[in-house]
Amino acid sequence: MNQKIRVVHYLNQFFAQIGGEEKADVGPGFKDGPAGPGRALQQALGENGDVIATIFCGDNYFAENQDTVVNELIRLLAERKPDLLIAGPAFESGRYGIACGAICQAAQQRLGIAAVAGMDADNVGAGLYRKNIYIVNSGETVARMVPTLQRMAALGLKLARVEPIGKPEQEGYLSRGIKRNEFAAKPPAERAVDMLLTKLRGDEFKSEIAPPKFTASKAAAPLRDLKSAVIALVTDGGLVPEGNPDKIEPGRPTRFTTISIAGVNSLDADKYDAVHSGYDTAIANRDPNRLVPLDTMRDLEREGVIGKLHEFVHSTGGAHAAVDNATNIGQGIAARLKAAGVTGVILTST
Amino acid sequence: MRLDLGLIHIKDVCFGAKTSIAADILSIDRQELISLLEQEPLFERVEIELARPGDSCRIIRVLDVVEPRYRLDGPNFPGALEPNGLVGDGQTRALKNVAVIETDQLATRSRNMIDMCGPATDYSPIGNTHNVVLLPYPKTGADKDDYRLAVKKAGLKTAVYLGAAAKDVTPHETQVFELPPVALNQGPKDLPRIAYIFPMHSHQHPTQQNETVFYGSNIQGFMPTIVHPNEILDGALMFSYSAFTWFAQNHPMIYELYRRHGVDLWFAGVVLTVAPVTIAEKERNTALAARLAKEVLSADGIIATKIGGGAVDTDLMMIYTRAEEMGMKATLIIMERYPDTGITFVPQNVNALVTPGLTRDAITLPAVARVIGGDTVALDNANPDNSNPGITLVPAQEKLNLWIGDIVGAISQVGASRLTTYMS
Numbered sequence: 034m035n036q037k038i039r040v041v042h043y044l045n046q047f048f049a050q051i052g053g054e055e056k057a058d059v060g061p062g063f064k065d066g067p068a069g070p071g072r073a074l075q076q077a078l079g080e081n082g083d084v085i086a087t088i089f090c091g092d093n094y095f096a097e098n099q100d101t102v103v104n105e106l107i108r109l110l111a112e113r114k115p116d117l118l119i120a121g122p123a124f125e126s127g128r129y130g131i132a133c134g135a136i137c138q139a140a141q142q143r144l145g146i147a148a149v150a151g152m153d154a155d156n157v158g159a160g161l162y163r164k165n166i167y168i169v170n171s172g173e174t175v176a177r178m179v180p181t182l183q184r185m186a187a188l189g190l191k192l193a194r195v196e197p198i199g200k201p202e203q204e205g206y207l208s209r210g211i212k213r214n215e216f217a218a219k220p221p222a223e224r225a226v227d228m229l230l231t232k233l234r235g236d237e238f239k240s241e242i243a244p245p246k247f248t249a250s251k252a253a254a255p256l257r258d259l260k261s262a263v264i265a266l267v268t269d270g271g272l273v274p275e276g277n278p279d280k281i282e283p284g285r286p287t288r289f290t291t292i293s294i295a296g297v298n299s300l301d302a303d304k305y306d307a308v309h310s311g312y313d314t315a316i317a318n319r320d321p322n323r324l325v326p327l328d329t330m331r332d333l334e335r336e337g338v339i340g341k342l343h344e345f346v347h348s349t350g351g352a353h354a355a356v357d358n359a360t361n362i363g364q365g366i367a368a369r370l371k372a373a374g375v376t377g378v379i380l381t382s383t
Numbered sequence: 384m385r386l387d388l389g390l391i392h393i394k395d396v397c398f399g400a401k402t403s404i405a406a407d408i409l410s411i412d413r414q415e416l417i418s419l420l421e422q423e424p425l426f427e428r429v430e431i432e433l434a435r436p437g438d439s440c441r442i443i444r445v446l447d448v449v450e451p452r453y454r455l456d457g458p459n460f461p462g463a464l465e466p467n468g469l470v471g472d473g474q475t476r477a478l479k480n481v482a483v484i485e486t487d488q489l490a491t492r493s494r495n496m497i498d499m500c501g502p503a504t505d506y507s508p509i510g511n512t513h514n515v516v517l518l519p520y521p522k523t524g525a526d527k528d529d530y531r532l533a534v535k536k537a538g539l540k541t542a543v544y545l546g547a548a549a550k551d552v553t554p555h556e557t558q559v560f561e562l563p564p565v566a567l568n569q570g571p572k573d574l575p576r577i578a579y580i581f582p583m584h585s586h587q588h589p590t591q592q593n594e595t596v597f598y599g600s601n602i603q604g605f606m607p608t609i610v611h612p613n614e615i616l617d618g619a620l621m622f623s624y625s626a627f628t629w630f631a632q633n634h635p636m637i638y639e640l641y642r643r644h645g646v647d648l649w650f651a652g653v654v655l656t657v658a659p660v661t662i663a664e665k666e667r668n669t670a671l672a673a674r675l676a677k678e679v680l681s682a683d684g685i686i687a688t689k690i691g692g693g694a695v696d697t698d699l700m701m702i703y704t705r706a707e708e709m710g711m712k713a714t715l716i717i718m719e720r721y722p723d724t725g726i727t728f729v730p731q732n733v734n735a736l737v738t739p740g741l742t743r744d745a746i747t748l749p750a751v752a753r754v755i756g757g758d759t760v761a762l763d764n765a766n767p768d769n770s771n772p773g774i775t776l777v778p779a780q781e782k783l784n785l786w787i788g789d790i791v792g793a794i795s796q797v798g799a800s801r802l803t804t805y806m807s
Contacts, residue, residue: 226648226686
């Protein structure tokens with residue numbers, strides 16, 4: 034017999050029956066037991082769990098004071114020692130959706146408890162939080178309140194009991210974009226032959242790996258005059274100063290390092306390393322100039338071919354970069370170069 | 384060309400006075416095998432251990448896995464172990480349910496491991512074999528790379544030494560692998576002709592000068608070429624890294640194409656190639672590989688797999704694109720590594736990918752009574768946000784949280800595994 038799961042329900046001011054839009058600036062608070070849709074939640078939980086309390090906040094107040102509200106709600110939550118937080122469903126209400134996502138993520142991270150939010154797939158909160166928390170797709174309108182709460186309760190109970198979670202379409206949550214393994218009926222070699230034969234027959238088949246979605250970026254116009262250009266050197270080959278002070282990761286990078294080359298004419302092998310899990314770094318370690326061509330660029334600078342070499346090299350490791358992280362790193366480097374007045378960049382990759 | 388692979392299904396493995404097979408039990412003269420392996424000057428000493436399916440036992444620091452084989456009609460692992468010669472024809476004996484496991488005693492950070500019991504055995508065939516584990520201890524100061532090659536050679540030596548015990552044993556069954564010369568390899572018109580394009584190595588981690596990958600060659604500068612599939616099955620190929628030689632000997636894609644040859648496809652042949660490092664070489668090799676499949680093997684469709692890291696994804700996509708440009712249909716097997724990274728290099732035209740699984744998916748392995756190969760395991764600290772990269776050494780005997788990809792043979796890039804993936 035499973036122990037009864039202690040559940041706290043988060044609602045906005047409207048669903049917590051404090052009031053409508055005129056009460057949207059009410060601060061965080063709590064009520065004992067279920068409120069409003071909490072009764073349907075209690076019904077969905079049945080004997081498996083109890084809605085011990087309802088916490089709430091006005092949508093506007095939350096939006097304007099997110100950090101302090103989350104802190105206060107977490108304090109209220111912690112006092113009640115729940116196993117599970119259920120938030121919403123918020124349907125298509127954006128402020129409410131963000132609040133549900135934020136409180137679930139905080140409860141999961143800070144209290145280590147299970148959390149499930151509910152909202153529409155197009156709710157702005159879904160976009161912000163679906164990677165980190167389970168969000169049940171509620172659809173747009175309150176008409177789907179009861180079935181949504183049933184799915185949230187079922188998923189929440191599984192999470193609270195640390196049971197295996199099925200696929201998004203089985204459990205009703207929004208895909209988090211996280212791959213998992215599962216056993217297949219046939220080995221890959223057999224599936225590959227099946228897929229190829231199906232393709233040759235001209236029949237429908239489904240690739241097991243979808244291509245990634247990239248946002249296209251527009252290429253800058255070519256430099257009109259190299260002689261006045263400020264050129265920066267950037268690499269994803271993992272150049273670091275000896276000892277790797279910024280702890281650049283050899284694979285799966287999350288950050289970049291900034292190396293001053295002011296007054297440096299050549300990268301001395303004793304002072305720089307290459308840190309990268311995706312290629313043999315022996316040559317780069319022997320002569321880091323072959324990874325980042327500082328020596329040659331200084332020659333070109335001296336000869337007046339280019340105007341000036343930028344005084345910092347930005348570097349990261351390119352192996353197995355997650356697209357999101359790579360995008361952040363790229364934007365971070367680009368912002369610095371732009372602010373420093375750099376007009377051209379040489380990217381050396383490996 | 385025809386290969387008769389005589390299978391002897393071994394029921395148990397034990398140490399005994401003489402290396403021999405009787406009543407389907409392989410007995411090993413431990414001292415004789417140790418003496419044979421200790422001829423290698425880089426080894427201080429060699430130990431041999433046995434691990435049986437179901438044992439509460441974990442084998443760590445695994446370098447390579449080889450199935451014991453013996454060729455009655457020619458050299459074994461020519462170029463790598465025995466003098467030059469050819470393989471893939473005649474009679475070969477194979478000890479099924481037995482694997483030679485090489486451990487690398489200098490690879491303290493290796494995470495390759497085999498569990499003989501528990502959940503890992505659901506994922507890999509290698510946890511269900513009787514494993515003969517080699518522990519070659521290097522002499523002080525032995526060069527790490529030379530030592531690694533010596534260990535790989537010791538694995539081949541052991542595989543042949545054990546396989547030779549089956550010389551005079553009547554096989555339980557014989558698998559016949561036969562494909563005629565290209566000019567004569569014609570099937571019925573209604574069966575599509577399928578070729579397999581096989582980059583066997585990625586030079587993003589180059590082979591050593593004296594490394595023996597294909598027929599003893601270090602395959603540096605290797606150009607795409609037609610090989611008979613039997614050569615890969617019969618000891619011409621040992622992998623350099625990222626794959627275990629057992630999966631060349633039991634190559635899942637070649638087995639599958641043979642299995643369906645004449646049934647719902649016609650096996651047109653194999654193009655063997657490597658993934659080079661420069662774009663120019665990649666363009667050349669991938670175009671040539673596709674050309675060989677089209678114009679020499681006359682394939683209607685190709686399947687390509689890879690060995691190596693993410694860099695080879697590029698080569699696979701280029702092979703796929705060239706093949707389709709030439710009018711063939713293509714499918715790839717491509718391993719996934721990180722739950723949130725995806726395969727970043729997938730051109731829009733590529734729509735037929737099969738995954739053998741995701742290496743970075745967590746698995747918990749229970750504590751075991753015995754560990755072979757070392758005392759500690761280098762656990763990867765990488766958590767989803769990678770905020771703490773690096774490794775932690777933990778006692779190997781304890782309960783371990785690690786990745787599916789750390790289990791030897793759980794995910795093979797050439798198409799063996801029981802897995803697929805889904806988006807959660």
